[in-house]
Amino acid sequence: MIHVPVYHPTPSRARLASQLTEEEQIRIAQRIGLIQHLPKGVYDPGRDGSEKKIRECVICMMDFEYGDPIRFLPCMHIYHMDCIDDWLMRSFTCPSCMEPVDAALLSSYETN
Template identity: 85%
Template sequence: MMKKEQAPVPVYHPMPSQTCLATQLTEEEQIRIEQLIGLIQHLPKGVYDPGRDWSEKIRECVICMMDFVYGDPIRSLPCMRIYHMNCIDDWLMCSFTCSSYVEPVDAALLSSYETK
């Protein structure tokens, strides 16, 4: 009989200097993480295309400071800033604000639903 490999337990970083396993989170922390993941998934995503109009102004991700390359997965925030998807997703899990303006993303996201 073959042993089934168990999936590794996800590790979360609630604070920059703090690491914990998902199994160590309280129920409230687990709910908050699920809410954040749900909100992040509602933000627009795409791929970087230097031929688009806005590409002349936005050439690098302000989180990692690396230039965008054609085909990079990107995500945009309600403030119209774009970031590498991995960079902004990690950022939003720690602070649900725009990294440039420190504007709360959830308030802007909710107001965008109210105007539709």
């Protein structure tokens, strides 16, 4: 059985990749490209773990563990990479502060 990915051309609509229009495919490819340009890293709580750092991914509500892959948004909020990548395929706003991610990312290209 072949796995066909499901995408969200609009936040409220999920469709199989094979059912997307050409325009929707282009928009999704652009979104994937923008997501891949967001900085990523590995969670490190600090030597003693008492630093005032975010300790929980607000999407999955799980504590960050040392070494977890994380992604940074332009607003400086961090999330598990899998959680935020999936979120951003549906909505291109930060789940914590609701800042639009694409506007901040695109403006960074204009200043460089």
